[in-house]
Amino acid sequence: MAPSTLKDRVRAVTVEAQATKLKPVIRRAETVDGGTAEELHAAEQAEGGETTDAVLTWLERYGEHFMKALPSHVDTGAFFAAVRAILPGLAPCTPASLLQALLTCARFGLVPDGRHAIIKREGKLAVFVPMYQGYVELMYRSGRVGSVHVGLIREGDEWNYEPTAPAPLDFTHKPAVEKPRAERGAPILAYAFCWMTSGARSQVIVLSREDAELIRDEYSQAYQRARDAGRADSFWHTDFDAMWKKSALRRLHKVVPLSAELVQFSKADDAGDAGQAQVLHVPDEDAQGFAEATADHKAAEGSHEPQRVATLPRKRRQPKRAASRKSRRQNGKGLRR
Known part of the structure; x- marks a missing residue:
């Protein structure tokens, strides 16, 4: 059957x-x-x-x-x-x-x-x-990117970063893969760059942990909502390293040509982080x-917009102008006398 x-x-x-x-x-x-x-x-x-x-x-x-x-x-x-x-x-x-x-x-x-x-x-x-792997997937799919490199540099790794040197000598990273993870130490930097299909290489984006924390605190509304509610369930809480690399990739998008799909992809990501409906594909x-579902969701969350104050009708000012004219007539009579 x-x-x-x-x-x-x-x-x-x-x-x-x-x-x-x-x-x-x-x-x-x-x-x-x-x-x-x-x-x-x-x-x-x-x-x-x-x-x-x-x-x-x-x-x-x-x-x-x-x-x-x-x-x-x-x-x-x-x-x-x-x-x-x-x-x-x-x-x-x-x-x-x-x-x-x-x-x-x-x-x-x-x-x-x-x-x-x-x-x-x-x-x-x-x-x-x-996730950051999704960003990499769409970058490849754009047809303009030949290879994408994103990773974390650990304390025990060998690396060099000289922004003023010509590519590819401006950045090198040699992970100490022969060492146990404990000896390699904690991550200290995240980086992202890509080689274009034209043969050119993009700028190298390097983010320290402090940079990532500043991005998290200033831009991630999901993290802020979780923190304010006393929860630790945002991705910045549960998978900081992945969000660190994702932040480096999103910075990379600002210095490489973007496809229309990647632009919409970033907008969907931003809308989701803000807790908004991602209305990108609706039958x-x-x-x-x-x-209606979006309106119901907003109503359930409650509006934070200030209430508008009704403007006073202008006709209430008319008696004052009339009194003013009467006063001027009286003053004028007094002067003529």
């Missing part, structure tokens, strides 16, 4: 892909009956049922949109297998934000496997978060639903 739902097809296509090593194909999804997405999602959670299967069933409505969003080089079996693995941790998220985060991830051709990208829960909002027929 052929699989009839997305969850069944995900299982079948993943097994088939692992067995045959062929690119899997997912058929056009069918519409799920039985209430709205929110009602289905909430009912499964309340009943303690298989939430992952329920969400996969709901996502079947948008199977065609996923197929359109995913680039041809992405293994759809690997993508949906990764989605299935992360769904249990995203159960409290609103269906609209979860769908949007997954479609955004698919739009950039990344698998939410924790290496290139991840879908993180921010309260009830699912957020697409690209046309669901645009209104996504707008």
